[in-house]
Amino acid sequence: MNIGQFKESLQEKGITLTDRQLDQFEKYYETLVEWNEKMNLTxxxxxxxxxxxxxxDSITSSFYFDFSKSFHLCDVGAGAGFPSIPLKIAFPQIEVTIVDSLNKRISFLNHLANVLGLENVHFVHDRAETFGVNPEYRENFDVVTARAVARMSVLSEFCLPLVKVGGSFIAMKAASAKDELEVGQKAITTLGGKLEKMFTFTLPLEESERSILIIKKEKQTPKKYPRKPGTPSKAPIE
Structure with missing residues (x-):
């Protein structure tokens, strides 16, 4: 997808990027490639x-969820900033907090935010399990998102404790979403969530399957979740 196709494809979805936003994506690409030579980002x-x-791909969740409002989004395990930094560029009014367990990636994100001139972005070096029990962050976000981090039964325990009651957890998945959802249903319910909608589509040009799961936080997450670091992955709620 070249820059022209990128701009046009988003325009077809009602997202018009300014010259400044397109320039930010260019700088993002250049910075990503430059830092990738020093550390493995992608x-x-x-x-x-x-x-x-x-x-x-990072912006696709906005085709199915309203990103035009101002809200606070938390991105769990964003790595090199996906999906939240492309969403922040496209929708500058949202506030973004990224939590990632690797300090090198946090250094990259701090540098990137300066290069792109982003405001209202926060980067926290922590594991999702300890971040989720911190009273400063627990059940404090309107929207929590994650892309390619873990299967749903594990991911729900990382993300749902961070979502306000009435807020949304947006999981971005590849082709295995339906199977993951079946296995992860117990975890979603246990943690206070309920599947609101699931959208499946193909990425343009390469035609690979993607799914967006929108989970509504209906009630508070029980205090014992998330469990201590490593436990959700080793013994998922299933």
Whole structure:
């Protein structure tokens, strides 16, 4: 996906990017490739692939959820900033907090935010399990999102404790979403969530399958969740 196709594809979805926003995506790409030579941020470095599989793919959740309002979004395990930094560029009014367990990635994100001139972005070096019990963050976000972090039974325990009651957890998944949802249903319910909608679509040009799961937080997460670091992955709620 070249820059023109990126701009046009988003415009078809009602998202019009300004010259400044397009420039921010260009700088994002350049900074990502530059830092990727020093640390492993992504295996995808070809420009057209980055625009399709990172930038465009990150924004797809906004096709199914209203990002036009102001709200506080938390991105769990964002790595090189996906999906929240492309969403922040496209929808500058949202406030973003990223939590990631690797300090090197947090250093990259701080540098990136300066290069792109982003405001109202916060980067926290922590594991999702300890972040989720911190009273400063627990049940404090309107929207929590994650992309390619863990299967649903595990991911729900990372993300749902952070969502306000009445807020939403948006899980971005590849082709295995239906199977993951079946296995992860108990975890979603236990943690206070309920599947509101699931959307499946194909990424343009390469035609690979993607799913967006929107889970509504209906009630508070029981205090014992998330469990201590490592436990959700080793013994998921199933």
């Amino acid at each position: 295996a995808i470095t070809d420009k057209e692939d980055v625009y399709l599989k990172h930038f465009y």
